[in-house]
Amino acid sequence: MRRVLLSTAIALWGSTILADDQALLLGVERYANLDRVNGAADLADAESGLKAVGFDVKTQINGAGADMSRRLTAFVGDLGGAERVIVGMSGAFVTDGGRTWLLPVDATDPILFGLVGAVSLESVMRTMAATPGQSLLVLGADRSANDRYGPYMRDGIGTLDIPNGLTVITATADGAAELLQDLAEPGADVMALVRANSRLSAQGFVPDSLVLVPEDVTPVVAPAVPEPTENERAAETALWEGAQALDTADAYRNYLRRYPNGIYVEQADALILEITTQPNRAERLAEDALDLSRDARRDIQRDLALLNFDPRGIDGIFGPGSRAAVTNWQQENGFSQTSYLTLEQINQLDAQAARRAAELEAEAERARAEKEQLDRAFWAETGAQGDEPGLRAYLARFPDGSFASQATEQLSVIEEGKRQAAAAEDKTAWDNATEANTEASYRTYLQVFPAGAFVAEAEARIAALNAPAPANDAAIAAEDALGLDGITLRLIEARLSQLGLEPGKVDGGLDEDSRRAIRNFQEDRDLSVTGYIDEQTIVRLLADGFQALGRN
Template identity: 45%
Template sequence: MRKISLIAALTAFALPAAADDVALLIGVERYQELRRAPGAEDVLDSAQDLRRAGYDVTTLSNGTSANMTRTLNRFAQGATEADRLIVGLSGRFVTDGARSWLLATDSQSPTYFGLSDAVSVDSVLQVLAQTPGQAILILGYDLNSDAQFGDYLREGVGELNIPQGVTVLYAEPNSTDGVVMEAITVPGADVMAFARDARWLNIAGFAPRALVMQPNDEDAETPPSGHPTLQFWIAAQELNTADAYRDFALNYPRSPYAQEARTRLDEIENDPQRLAEIAEVDLGLTRNARREIQRDLTLLDYSTRGVDGIFGPGSRRAIRNWQQSNGFAQTSFLTAEQINRIDAQASRRAAEIAEAEERVRAQAEQLDRAYWEETGARGDAAGYSAYLNTYPDGIFAEEAREALDEDADETESDGGAESNQAAADAEAALRINPVMARLIESRLAQMGFNPGQVDGRFDSETRGAISRYQTRGGLPATGYLNERTLARLLADTFGR
């Protein structure tokens, strides 16, 4: 079966027509309904460099969903005969954690079941899988945005299911053209070395020790002509996968290219990035365990851009930054030791935060008690009112309200029928309609005076609330409204 795969690859390689290298660049900076994606069109600046490097390049700037669909369909058709594939997508992306989409310029606010016209990043990856080892996807998006779209979508790119042999590079939108012009299209340039040296660029998927997309003409391999394994060796290089090199070394152990095949197989299988990924997978982290790690990293000020149990680009970036700060290799994949250390650091940080909060609480309580000593503790209405104005939810707030209620009740019981009638007449002269009455009751309730049901009718509970309000404000506590009380109450209502 292994030999058959090589023969099939050889057959494709031996076709007389030379395949084109294909590149697609889409940048969406301006949106009709959504906010801009500054710098997203910069990805198009590398088009000329790609053409000079021999790529058939298609570009689309600020495309509508219909334009994007047509462009992607043409790209997918052309990609079937390509030797090398480059795709650059830059703009605003949304993700549900497991799948990701690029939004078109005419996209409305995205909904979970309304993304049929957006560009599926997963579909693009499947097209790129046709040229393993010679396929790069470049994503440009705001790495720090945490915007939510409903309960199921957030801005950004989630965890990608990257096919074997596909390299994904992602960065801020205004940085996407740099890797193309300075590495991918430069003869002999190592894309992996460039990406690892560039702090602004992140790597996912196929990350061999070295990846040259544009070989030097003088460095092109010219193996001895006529050797019976030559064509199979060329086919293995075209596939550029661990399986291809392993198949070649097993099937042709005496070939002059067998040692090179074993060397390349060793490079792929022992790539530190790949080994780190395998080690993390072997940990068998559950989704809840990943959520806990994300919470810990966030507590330590390494933003994962969400706590959803999915290690997408945001989480990988946070892990890589933590690894850098703590002296570990920056693989973006975790070991058991690192998880334990993150947990210990987060526990300590949580204790420090709790201690700081307790100090703040104790200081606030001390100030509260000191203010009470200077106001309410003196036992008069003015002191109670002063305390409640400063500490409406303070330690002694309930005691102050009860004292004011008692003062109001005593004032009501001391007043004669004549004074009550005069107060009632003064209120009647105000001609308070039901709408205004409900507003007054509502405001009294908001201020904590308990007027009873807010129904536009002044009953005994309402009278008690008015009386308590008057007492606190230093007004005659009649339980009825007059011009002065009403003006004060309305000023408190609309002045806030």
């Protein structure tokens, strides 16, 4: 789109002076929440031509509701005594069937009683009716009234109740822009232009001929604009920097009023659009100013997860999952639901997470104490007796219990003793079965030696072979996906050791002792018991660790 503005006064010469002629150009192309209307902003290309033939032109491109309202107010205020009036409007229109509105750039899906900032075509036509026979309304809309917005509103231009003497031309957005440029030519006949273009249609007052710019008018060639002086550039830059410091739509509009052809016009337009259409912009900028590191963002995600607001990953990147979690947390805590955090909110979130971590650790400690009490009591009744049935009963109930290693060692001694005392044939059959180490080999042994020395061991090994795997492929994959490095693995083992879960040597190796400690940790905290690290396990481990270190 070309945006051509004349800032110098226009002095007309020729045989006719068009005094007090008024024109208004409203085009909205880049909607924040609706589809783009290609070519709607090209209405501005007609501005210089209309000015050159004496029209006082007011133009608003991609305006928010407040911008278009101010432009319309200024236009209506200057209409008194106007001999000719031209209005061009292009963009997204909606109708309830009897009334039609042009939507501003910040419009959302329209509803009948929610058209904030929209421009009523009926109101515009009533103001133009004061100049019958010399008033032209050009409407550019690319879509017909088909798509519905609820039961009462639909897209497009509805049936217009056009006042007497007003000519209304409807066209596509680019067709409207071309027509407005063509009719600024001296002697141009609006009706002839309509008849020559099938994309244009006329309603209302439709005479055989309508010429709004007499043929004997001489268009003014705008004088060359002198380059601004160094002081003028400095003044403009100072005003622009002041607008940036305030960072409000009004500040940028003030700059545009003072420098409509200035250096920073495009930036000002873009920022006004961003401010008027982007939700929670101020809150986003305030969070950006905190300059949160990736580690700080991970801490926030971990806090949210501890409080059951799932951020969909603890990676230090605030994507849709994290923003949704923040929004839900804000709602529960009485804050505005912006999805962006303030320092006060971060501190409150951190305090809540620390308190929750302490509560969870206390619950885990109670569960561990209860489990240890049951463990010791069961051992006293079974394995402490030192016989094979008791030891096996204990291991079946507490495979990772406090006395599991002791029970396993004692069973090994018992088995070795039985092996030494067994008959040679029985011993040989058992050695063959253990070498194969299959369910079939142990069942063959049981069939041949139903009263053999190794019957209990054979039955135990068959049960072990049929027992579910301690961890499935999904648990292994979940741990692998975390990409835990050696330092983190050693921290995990150190924390397990600090909790008295005996993970073995703290070397980052995660051997069977470590896996048993992880299973106990998970069981105590009512987590999925796999012996492998997943996201919830590491959140709890780190949270417990922060609590133990006195995090505040």
